[in-house]
Amino acid sequence: MLQTNLLAPGHADLVTHVTYDFYGERLATCSADQKIKLFRKSHEGTWDQETEWKAHDAPILHLSFAHPVHGSLLASSSHDRTVRIWEEPTGREREGRWIERAVLTGAKGSVKQVEFGTADAGSEPRATISTDSYLRIYSSADPSLSDWSLLQPIHIPTLPPPGSSSSDEPPIDGVGTNELALGGWGLSWCKERWWGSIIAVFTGISPIVKILSIPVDTSSSANSIMFLNPPSSSSTAPLTSIAWAPSCGRSYHLIATGSRDGTIRIWRLEPPVEKLRVDYNDDGYHDGVAGSTQWKGDCVADFGKGGARIGMVDWNATGTTLTTTDDEGVVRIYKPTYARSWKLLGEMSAEEPPHEDGNGQ
């Protein structure tokens, strides 16, 4: 583990989010100074600024690059309750700011996170989660990206669990102050399209991760697939972050969550398997919901309880290392071992290193 580089992005306030593009060659940063800046990696490995522009009227919270098959698109979400979609200008308008293609409104709170969906030949779903606890999914089938439609916003706290037909409680708009102060809001798309558009979401002070299937056409509504309830022995602290690992064609999926009390959980999800042959020992009909669209989820790791608030969790491209941060100012990197336990590979700290003996101070 070594520090390879550093970059002074030159924002007038602290950086709020950083994101890499699909190829890891471009970096977008946003800040409380309401600006987005873009950097490109040079052959020497340094990051050179390409452009910057004022993108919102309040601190920007989150950025997401689209899969390149959808073009060169960046989405930003902000305290100003909007999501904006930006497109890279063509050659002629180079060096300039990116072109604003859409301002997506509707949220009644700050939009905490925005994330483009995965590559798809058709429309491009993307999701946002805001502090009003609604999941909003917008899509644009129009190549000029001028026309955006919003799927029916989904109120996550009152979403009926899988199997039940509808919710009895009507969605209550507005979130209590306690929930606002302690809650967290986050989402992460399943990185594969095989089962359709699947997204994991959490809101407010609930420790439950809800897995939803998002239909392709905007007229039908989303289905909940599974609720991931923390194991009984585990912490019920509100969640702060979530990341769905790229599965790279493995037979299972991994989802990592971070909590307010430092708990990190890793969930292992097994998608429904197509039955090609009869297996007489399988009593799948007895455990839970019957049918072939059955996902199974197990919590395979649960640690860190009682620590500092987890700022974020993030997987690498193969879903084989997990990076976490916490309010102690420590970045940790975990890796599964061959025997399926999780090993801490290393830590990074922003603290000044201890002085070496005899080396003067």
Added chain:
Amino acid sequence: MAPAPTGFSFSTSTGGSSFSFAQGQSSSGPSTFSFGSSSNPFPQKSATSTSMFTNPSQEVDGMDQDGDEDEELEVEVLHLQPSAYPKGEKKRWKSSGRTINAVTSPVGGEIASWIAKKPSANPNEPSTLSEPSLSLSDRTIFFTSLSSLTDSLVQLYTESHLLFTSLQQIVAESHSRRLPSIGLEKIAEAWDRRGNLVSPEGLLGPPDAETIMHMRRLADLYLDQLGELKANQDIDIELRARFTTSYNTLNLAEVLYLPVDGKGEGLVGEEILDWVNDVDPAPDNSQGNEIMSTQNPWDHPLFFPYISRCILRGFHLPAASFLKSLSKHPNISISKLSSMLSQHLSIFPRSTEERWRVDLDFLQAHKSWLAKFKAELISFTQGKQKGQWFGEDQYKSIENDFRVIIDLMEGKPQRILDETSDWREALGAWGILVDVDMRRDHLPEIMAMILDKIPVDTTIPEDAIQSALCSADIIKALMGCYDIDIWLSAHLGDLLDKLELIPDDEERFEIPLRDYFLLEYTEILQNNPKYSAFWRVICDYLNYAGQEGRNRLKSHIMRISISLDGQSKSENRKTQADGMDVEESTEGEGEQTKEMEEAVRLLDEIRAACGEFKLEEEFKMISQILASKLIRKGEYGMAASMSMMAGDGWALSRIAEKILDSYITDGDEEFLRLVDTLPPTLLSEAPTALAELQNQLDPASGLPDLPATSALSIFASRLTFLSELRDYLLFLNQGARDRAASKLVGLLTSGIAPVGIRAVLLVESINLLEDSDILFSSNETFEILRVLEEVKVNSSFAKQDYLEQLIQYLQRLSGDGDDKTKMTGYDEGYKKLDQVRLALARNLARSLVGGFDSPF
């Protein structure tokens, strides 16, 4: 915790900590970095330290619970620079409202971290800091890498790649060669016990002797590489030690599992002894010289131990000559015995001697040697009591020394175990002294005996691995390799797996051990700053690493960046035309051409790789992405080639539209230039394809027969139109106005013109209609009139579709900007179309009056 494996080495000895903060471009290698535009001369400090870490307690089912809970682990801590706060001031820093965040790069394993604000109590309000002034660290994004590769590792990883792929091919070929011979050709596929489909290769069993001999040759080449590296004095000593361990381990595995004859039925003792002598040379020659140079060598305290060591290590002739020096001993019995021993030792039969035709000859010879030796010994001792051999008491101790040597020569197991310094030496001696008939199959049993008396020092990983190899405990050996060197576990695991020596352990593990090690190795290649240089190497390893490897290969190849979208050539031309610094941009162009060439070469390689690995879908998507980038940059020619590769007809049609747009907005010069950038075959084949398409029209419905249409033919009409329009413009430019006129009629009447362009073409016709020569026949004129009527009628309800482009075209001609409103634009459009009608009427009159194809 075992030393960190290769790729995840936390060592900073690789030069990664030599930060340089020089202003501007950093000219040094990748291990240094510069701080963009600002110059911040941070003091150079060691950036790593170690802290104790308690393993996350694992409370949940499915976790590894075998006792390593709460195990104290040493975890390397990297201190980011510039640091955010001095040691001991963490509390203050935290209470200021700051925290740290990080994201992972999708390639290269880079992690970007930055100082952020903690969320505020009201998440709808921006967070605040109690100390709002931004420190240096607040303004920094830190980049870290999990691993970095030294040049020597890069060398090893690059060179062993070719050997690895050859090995895969050789074994695959041997499978296909053997399949028919054992009658499996009829079994296309088979099911294993668990109901999984297995290929016939899985039923073949271990490779044949010939293949094993090939494999040995490749293992030799791996060893050559490691040998070169371990001898290279320029390499860091720690790394060199690792190369040495890998060399010794791989060498032992070769001796044991890749026998020279491919069968491994022969005697193995001498080979193992050679390996022991190579790994741990003894005895020391200079020590021997020192002993022999003394007056009475036998008085030297190390005289007899030296002889024992020589015998244990198979150096029987030196041992014999040492013993011979005792013949000068004043005691006649000692002198006599030493001569006898020396003589017998010098003829001790060794299996490596060339005089044996078969192993049996050697075994017989050894047997008779031993019998003769024992007989002569009895005749010497003549039943003398212990301690009485040499009569006088002062020679009691020398008698003991002689007994040691005699026991060793006779191959008494207990004596050998007593005299050897470790299990390795014992095993080496065993095969030439105790069990001269030692075969590979006997090793586990012999190892058990040896280890019972001389346990392995488990704190030395190398010993644990090598003894496990000798005991045929393959999984333990490979796990040990994995802890010290991931390259070794990947390549040794691959070899042993090919020999079918790795037992399945599906209960514990999800994927085969070999695949797991290969994937781990590939991660090292992927997660380091030099990853892009390894992209092709990564492809090969992933391709051979089972199903999961194949799946990772798909996402790996998609993420290789091809910078065809760097500043394009056409753009450069524009810069020059704008009168910018011409000299500089010319220089830049050379550089960019080079860059483009490199990108094109990379693309070719990726295409070849996708072909080789059967990743057609992935390549289509890569082409599609590149095409859309190129379209955006105005590189239509290359975009069209990419779209053809992607089979993306929609993109081709979009390119055609874009080029057509350039005619409307930029004029014929730009249009002709862009058309010429298209691949010539695309245009030349388009009319044929279009004709084919039209032939396929179903006469009843008028719809094309869909399955037979290729992407190219669907969009052939657009491309045909482009090519026809080009011809028209060229005729016009060359002054061939009559030919231009007939082309124009063709364009308007053949139905291939997009609706939006028809109005433009009609306006284009005015000039030709008003020509002093009559260029259009009355029939042609009627046809144009028909098109005009159609456009006028349709534009009444689809104004934008039919007239938008005409308006743009007119604006270009008049040099106007966008200042006109749409309505006046449309009015002008209609006016212009009226002019067309007028011109048509005039032309009709002229053509009729002129008698030119008069209907009358």
